[in-house]
Amino acid sequence: MIEYFYECKKHPRKKWNPKRHNPILRLISLLSLVAMVIFILQIVHLGILPVRFEIPILGSVLLLTLIIFLFYNFTSRSRLSRFISGLLVIALTFGYGLGSYYIYRTDSAISSVTDLSNKVINNVSFVVMKESSIKKLSQASGAKVGITPSIDSKAMKEALADVESSISIDTVKYTSYLDEVQALYDGDIDAMLLSESYRGTIYDQEAYQDFNQRTRTVHTTHYTTNRKKAIQQSTDAVDVTQEPxxxxxxxxxxxxxxxxxxxxxxxxxxxxxxxxxxxxxxxxxxxxxxxxxxxxxxxxxxxxxxxxxxxxxxxxxxxxxxxxxxxxxxxxxxxxxxxNFSSLVNIVDAVGGVDVKVGKGLAVKQFYTDHTVGGVHEGTNHLNGQKALAYARERYSYTNGDMQRVKNQQQVLKALLKKVKSPSMIMNYGNLIDALGxxxxxxxxxxxxxxxxxxxxxxxxxxxxxxxxxxxxxxxxxxxxxxxxxxxxxxxxxxxxxxxxxxxxxxxxxxxxxxxxxxxxxxxxxxxxxxxxxxxxxxxxxxxxxxxxxxxxxxxxxxxxxxxxxxxxxxxxxxxxxxxxxxx
The missing domain is CATH 3.40.630.190 (LCP protein)
Structure with missing residues (x-):
């Protein structure tokens, strides 16, 4: 339409014809009808809106789209009315497309958290001391490697098959991961195989709270195991709208x-x-x-x-x-x-961080749960995902320990819910859906x-x-x-x-x-x-x-x-x- 207007100015013999439609806008107006149909079908398929809301909302969408479509194509005569109706056609088409995309993302997020995988992912790390000369697995040939077959036989079997397919090692058996870690610290072994499911049990021991800082992983074995009942929904399911x-x-x-x-x-x-x-x-x-x-x-x-x-x-x-x-x-x-930990970090970051108010006497100079994010001061603190996680897990910094940790966790949860309900979520909705998925x-x-x-x-x-x-x-x-x-x-x-x-x-x-x-x-x-x-x-x-x-x-x-x-x-x-x- 705009191009046609300028073309008339360049060539005076060409007169403005109010009945002539811009072919591009005419095509977009037709696309708006298609976009509207897709948008309506997406809302119906999502199935979240109550019928008493769904019918008037969808009816309004249908009516509005038809009015604008008819107005642009058959009623508007003046340049101004044609220009305004053309902009409305473009806005509607874009809005329906964006709305359909977000509804699709929402539906996919719901499906992803309820689509239970029949596989469990397992990771076993080949761990050495940070100062070790072993920088990659190929350099560990002939090394003495600690294993714990009595604690985690499946993980040890899978990891050994993976490692020994490329290098030859000498294994030393231990009855617990703590004995194995101590042997690594003392230099009795060159490396250890560690199922990542047990890393936290090591880190929780006071003597080994520096484990992550003093060691590094040079190779990881990935394998999956079956979850026999994972593909089933709950056998104790109830009508969640009627029954406790x-x-x-x-x-x-x-x-x-x-x-x-x-x-x-x-x-x-x-x-x-x-x-x-x-x-x-x-x-x-x-x-x-x-x-x-x-x-x-x-x-x-x-x-x-x-x-x-x-x-x-x-x-x-x-x-x-x-x-x-x-x-x-x-x-x-x-x-x-x-x-898991990533869940909180990703969701908080997706909403742009949360604000928590730290009471008098509850400031923390340095979190023990994460030394990389500092602490919190009295008053309002804006926390990103990593800091929110550290704040929610902190206990050593408080004389009341986990009593305060529970309050901190509630603070973070309430702050997160408040942020999700705020108008700013309109801009962050896509990020939130990705994080929730x-x-x-x-x-x-x-x-x-x-x-x-x-x-x-x-x-x-x-x-x-x-x-x-x-x-x-x-x-x-x-x-x-x-x-x-x-x-x-x-x-x-x-x-x-x-x-x-x-x-x-x-x-x-x-x-x-x-x-x-x-x-x-x-x-x-x-x-x-x-x-x-x-x-x-x-x-x-x-x-x-x-x-x-x-x-x-x-x-x-x-x-x-x-x-x-x-x-x-x-x-x-x-x-x-x-x-x-x-x-x-």
Whole structure:
């Protein structure tokens, strides 16, 4: 149209003909009809909008498009009206195309998290000391290499077959990864084979917290194993819009693909009652010492029936962690959601970072969980993904340890939800969808997710959030997966009972607050304070190595108001503790 106008000016004999249409814009106007049809079909296929919203929205889209199409092609006569209607045609075509693209991305993201792979990705690293002359695998011929076949036979077999296909090595067997690491430090071996699922167990030991800094990986063996039940949706599925359900949320302490098994750094049960609009979050200490219940898809190395820390159950798969929790808590878990460190980092970065407010006395000069990102100051802090992860995992910097870590995690989650609901997400929506697509895995069906979102859009419900954190007492016991003694948390019997009754209360349509906490505790409303120095003496009384303050998380309640200064309760020294061998 514009070109035609200028052509008339160049050639005075050519007169402006209001009935003559620009061929390009005429084509675009036809494309707008096609784009509209595709857009409508995409919305219908996504299946998230309630019918009462979908019909008027789609009707409006159809009506608007037809009006503009007819106006441009048959009604507009003046140059101005033709120009304006032409711009509207272009805007509609572009808008429908962009909208269809984002809807497609949204649908793909939902499908990706519910399309359960029947494969588990495993990685075994060939690790040497940083100062080693071995820079690549070909230079390790004849080297003495430590292996742990009694702990991880499948991984060792796969890695040895891979390594020995190109070089010849001498192997030295060890009964635990910690013995193997010490041998590497002492120079008794030149290298070690390390299943990446166990890297966190090494790093958690006080003596080896420098493991990542002192060593490097020169080769990695990748192999996959089958997950026999991975392609199935939950066998305990319910109508999520009508019936209460419980989701097990497992936070793996790994980066990269979500299909890789690793320890469960955080464990939470989320019980949802869609009729009372109540959500109960039940936190379980990661070091709870309980019998491992191996699932059908666990490998032969899984220590079925042997006591170990709950966090180690994740090494053998999400199903093993889920069944272990169901066993000692005597609850039914309907679904699971699995995330890892990369999930949080990617999502926070996708939304452009989050803002958290650090209270008085809670500034941290340097995070112990990540020395590369600094700390936080009192007041408002803008955190990128890596720093948000460090803040959510930090415990050593606080005198109240994991009590403050739980508050930090809630802060990050609330800040993330606030950012997602902000207008700025219009520009970051594509990045968010990309991040969500690879951020987590769940056996909720895509239909369940769509039905739940549709219900929320229809009812616009205000949800009541309640929470409870189970407690226990620190001790040192034999870890079946590590083959050595480790710091554990002996479960508090009354705390387990209280947690189960609270879950049952929400399922039965009541508030979890109607259930009295029978675990022996003492109330404290004092604010935790930050420590400038990490003293190993503070933790030495809890046994060798790493002590996770999750073993003394107090009971607390949260509300929809989400007050930042809510009071916490902590166990007393004489809390009733049950040995896992006695409490079945």
């Amino acid at each position: 359900f419980t989701i097990y949320v497992s936070g793996n302490d790994s980066f990269g693909t979500i299909q890789e098994n690793s320890r469960t750094d955080s464990n939470m049960l989320i019980t949802v009652n869609p009729t009372t609009h109540t959500i109960l979050m039940t936190s379980i200490p990661r070091d709870y010492y309980e019998p491992i219940v191996c699932s059908a898809d666990s490998d032969s190395d899984c220590p079925d029936g042997e006591n170990d820390k709950l966090t180690h159950s994740g090494i053998y798969g999400i199903s093993t962690s889920e069944q272990t929790i169901e066993n000692f808590m005597d609850v039914d878990i309907n679904y699971y959601v699995r995330v 690879g951020a987590f895995e769940t056996n909720l069906s895509s239909d369940d997710i769509r039905d739940f979102v549709r219900m929320q859009l229809l009812l616009n419900s205000n949800w009541k959030f309640e929470s409870y954190a189970m407690i226990g007492t620190p001790d040192t016991r034999m870890s079946a997966s590590m083959g050595t003694y480790a710091s554990v948390t002996l479960p508090n019997k009354n705390s387990i009972t209280t947690a189960r009754k609270k879950i049952e209360a929400v399922i039965n349509g009541k508030s979890s607050k109607t259930v009295k906490d029978t675990a022996k505790q003492e109330d404290t409303t004092s604010e935790s304070t930050s420590t400038e120095e990490y003293s190993t003496d503070t933790y030495s009384s809890y046994g060798q190595g790493y002590y996770d303050y999750g073993q003394s998380i107090p009971s607390y309640s949260d509300s929809s108001q989400a007050q930042e200064d809510s009071s916490y309760s902590q166990q007393t020294d004489d809390a009733t503790v049950v040995d896992p061998n006695e409490y079945q």
